[in-house]
Amino acid sequence: MPDETSAEQVPIVGYLQxxxxxxxxxxxxxACGARYFDRRNACAKCGGTGFSDARVADAAVLKAYSIxxxxxxxxxxxxxxxxxxxxxxxxxxxxxxxLDDPMTAELGMRVEFxxxxxxxxxxxxxxxxxxxxxx
Amino acid sequence: xxxxxxxxxxxxxxxFARYPELDALDLASQACLDAFAxxxxxxxxxxxxAAGTLFQPNGFGQRLxxxxxxxxxxxxxxxxxxxxxxxxxxxxYLSIKAGEAEMGLxxxxxxxxxxxxxxxKSRSERKVYEASGRYxxxxxxxxxxxxxTMPGVFAQAGTGYAYENDGVGFEQFAKVAYKNHLHxxxxxxxxxxxxxxxxxxxxxxxxSYPNTTxxxxxxxxxxxxxxxxxxxxxxxxxxxxxxxxxKISASVLTSDPWVESGQVQPDxxxxxxxxxxxxxxxxxxxxxxxxxVELHDCFATAELVHYDNLGLCxxxxxxxxxDSGAPFRxxxxxxxxxxxxxxxxxxxxxTGVANVYEITTHLRGEAGDRQIEGAKVGLAHVxxxxxxxxxxxxxxAA
Numbered sequence: 001m002p003d004e005t006s007a008e009q010v011p012i013v014g015y016l017q018x019x020x021x022x023x024x025x026x027x028x029x030x031a032c033g034a035r036y037f038d039r040r041n042a043c044a045k046c047g048g049t050g051f052s053d054a055r056v057a058d059a060a061v062l063k064a065y066s067i068x069x070x071x072x073x074x075x076x077x078x079x080x081x082x083x084x085x086x087x088x089x090x091x092x093x094x095x096x097x098x099l100d101d102p103m104t105a106e107l108g109m110r111v112e113f114x115x116x117x118x119x120x121x122x123x124x125x126x127x128x129x130x131x132x133x134x135x
Numbered sequence: 136x137x138x139x140x141x142x143x144x145x146x147x148x149x150x151f152a153r154y155p156e157l158d159a160l161d162l163a164s165q166a167c168l169d170a171f172a173x174x175x176x177x178x179x180x181x182x183x184x185a186a187g188t189l190f191q192p193n194g195f196g197q198r199l200x201x202x203x204x205x206x207x208x209x210x211x212x213x214x215x216x217x218x219x220x221x222x223x224x225x226x227x228y229l230s231i232k233a234g235e236a237e238m239g240l241x242x243x244x245x246x247x248x249x250x251x252x253x254x255x256k257s258r259s260e261r262k263v264y265e266a267s268g269r270y271x272x273x274x275x276x277x278x279x280x281x282x283x284t285m286p287g288v289f290a291q292a293g294t295g296y297a298y299e300n301d302g303v304g305f306e307q308f309a310k311v312a313y314k315n316h317l318h319x320x321x322x323x324x325x326x327x328x329x330x331x332x333x334x335x336x337x338x339x340x341x342x343s344y345p346n347t348t349x350x351x352x353x354x355x356x357x358x359x360x361x362x363x364x365x366x367x368x369x370x371x372x373x374x375x376x377x378x379x380x381x382k383i384s385a386s387v388l389t390s391d392p393w394v395e396s397g398q399v400q401p402d403x404x405x406x407x408x409x410x411x412x413x414x415x416x417x418x419x420x421x422x423x424x425x426x427x428v429e430l431h432d433c434f435a436t437a438e439l440v441h442y443d444n445l446g447l448c449x450x451x452x453x454x455x456x457x458d459s460g461a462p463f464r465x466x467x468x469x470x471x472x473x474x475x476x477x478x479x480x481x482x483x484x485x486t487g488v489a490n491v492y493e494i495t496t497h498l499r500g501e502a503g504d505r506q507i508e509g510a511k512v513g514l515a516h517v518x519x520x521x522x523x524x525x526x527x528x529x530x531x532a533a
Contacts, residue, residue, distance in 0.1 A: 010264050012279060014271025036398055038269035045393040063298050064400065066290030067344035068282045070252055075278035081287050081343075083295065083400045091396035093281035103344075107298040118279050121264045129279045 012118060012129045013037070022115045024130065026090060028054035035090050058113035060084035060092065060132055067102045080105045084132050097131035110135040138232040140366035142380040143529065145174020146492045148359035151326040151480030153248060157356070159191050163244040164202045166358035170240070174362040175376050178204030181362075182236030187213040187223035187243040188484035199242070216519025217433065218388070219243060220359065220487025225525065227363045228386045237368040243489070244358035245482035251354070253285045281399075286351050286434055287343035288520070292403050293436025294345070296443070302454030303439065305345045309337045310457045311435040312350040312477055318464055319474025321505035326355045326480030350435035352476040359488035361495070381495045382530045384418035391522040403437065406524040407444035407516065414514070415446070418528040422446040425468055426510035427497055429490040431518045432475040442470070445516060464507065472497075472505050490515035491527055498531040
C-alpha cells in the first residue's frame with residue numbers, strides 16, 4: 001500500500017475504498033443481489049430501487065483481456081486491460097499489473113486485488129488506482 | 136407481425152473510401168439518387184425518409200432533402216451507434232408495415248476521414264483531482280482501469296470467448312482477417328482490395344492484442360441507400376422491378392439485456408443471439424438455409440464470436456468453423472464476401488445499409504466477380520456498443 005509520505009490521497013473512483021484495508025465496494029440490489037459500481041436509479045436486472053453497500057472479494061480469475069498497444073496520447077502502453085471475476089462472482093474491469101512481460105497474461109490465471117499511486121495532481125494530491133496482480 | 140410484406144425495390148452504395156473533396160450531403164445524395172434510379176422511382180414516390188448518421192449534426196435528414204427533393208414527407212433522423220444504418224432501414228420498414236407508407240427511403244452515411252482510434256480519452260497535463268460522474272472518478276480511467284478503446288473492448292470479447300471455448304487463439308482471429316481481405320479483392324466498392332498473408336496479418340503492428348492493425352476496420356467515408364416498398368404497391372410496378380425486388384423476411388432490432396458482466400464489458404453476444412432467434416423465427420428459415428451472411432466484423436475478434444451468436448456454427452465451435460474454411464466464399468456459409476468492415480470499410484452510419492445492399496445485390500445475381508451463385512437467402516447483421524443489434528433476413532423473389 002502506498003503511503004509512507006504525508007501526501008493526501010484520493011481514490012480514482014468512488015467504489016475504491018482506501019485506508020488500512022483497501023478494497024472495492026458495490027451498490028447491491030436488495031431485491032436480486034445484482035451489483036453496480038456506479039450510482040443507479042433502479043436495478044437494471046429486476047427494477048428494484050433499494051440498494052445496500054457490499055464489499056467485493058479481492059481474489060479473482062482473469063476471464064478476458066487485451067494487451068493495448070495503441071491508446072490516446074498520455075496513456076502509457078502497452079498495458080494489459082482485463083475483465084476479472086472475483087471469488088464472489090462480481091465482474092471487474094481494470095489492468096493486470098505486476099507482469100514483467102504482458103504476453104505472459106493468461107486466461108484463467110488467478111489474480112489478487114492491489115492498489116498503487118497512479119498520479120499526482122497540481123495540488124500534490126495523489127490518485128490511488130487499483131489493479132490485479134498475479135496471485 | 137401483421138401488415139403487408141416489405142421489399143427492397145432499389146439499392147445503392149458509394150464505394151467506401153476517403154472523399155476529402157466531398158461532404159456527407161454529397162455522399163448521401165449520390166447513394167439516394169442512385170437507389171432511386173435503381174428502383175425506377177423518385178423522391179415524389181417516397182412517403183418517408185429515414186436518415187442515419189452518427190457524426191453529422193442534428194437535422195441531417197432535412198438537410199439531405201434540400202439536395203434530393205423537399206416534398207414535405209416525414210423525416211426521421213436516426214442515430215443508434217454502429218446499428219444506425221440498420222435502424223434507419225427498420226424505421227422505413229415499420230412505417231410500411233404500419234400502413235402509413237407504401238414506399239420509403241432509408242439512407243446511411245458517414246464522413247470520418249482519418250479519425251484514427253475511436254474512444255479512449257487523452258489526459259490533460261494540468262489537473263486537480265475532483266470526483267465527478269456516476270463513478271465519482273477523479274481522472275480519466277481509460278488505460279488505468281482497463282481499456283475503453285474499440286480494438287481493446289472487442290479484443291476482450293474475443294478472448295472472453297476463448298476463455299469459455301476450446302480451439303480459439305490468435306491464429307483463428309487472424310484467419311478471419313485473412314479471409315475478409317481476400318474476399319475484398321473481388322469487390323470494387325471496398326475501401327481496400329488487397330490480399331495479405333496470414334503471416335503479414337499476425338505480424339502487423341498490434342493495436343490491442345490479439346487485434347493487429349490488419350484485424351481492425353479502417354475509418355472512412357461513404358453512403359448507402361435503399362428504397363423499400365410494400366408488397367401491394369410492388370405488384371403495380373413493372374415486371375422487371377418485381378423480378379429484381381428482394382423480400383425483407385425479417386427486420387429485428389434488440390438491445391442488450393442485463394448480464395452480470397455487462398456493467399464493465401459491453402455484452403455483444405446476448406443481444407445478437409436474441410436478434411438472431413427472432414429473425415429466424417420471423418423469416419421461417421434457419422442458419423442452414425443461409426447462402427451468405429454479412430456480419431459486423433469491426434474487428435476480427437468480433438466476427439469470430441458472431442459465428443456462434445448467429446448459429447452459423449455449433450455452440451462453442453467458432454474456432455473449428457473458421458479452421459474448416461466454412462465462412463470463406465467457397466465454403467459452407469460464406470461470410471462477408473464484400474470484404475466486411477475490416478476491408479470494405481466502416482463509415483459507421485452507412486454500414487448497416489451497405490450490408491443490406493450487398494445481400495440484395497447477390498440475391499439479384501448482380502454481384503459480378505464476387506457473386507455467390509444461386510444465392511436465395513441472406514442475412515445482414517450489425518451491432519453497436521451501448522448496445523444495439525440489427526438483423527435483416529432477405530429473400531430472393533420467388
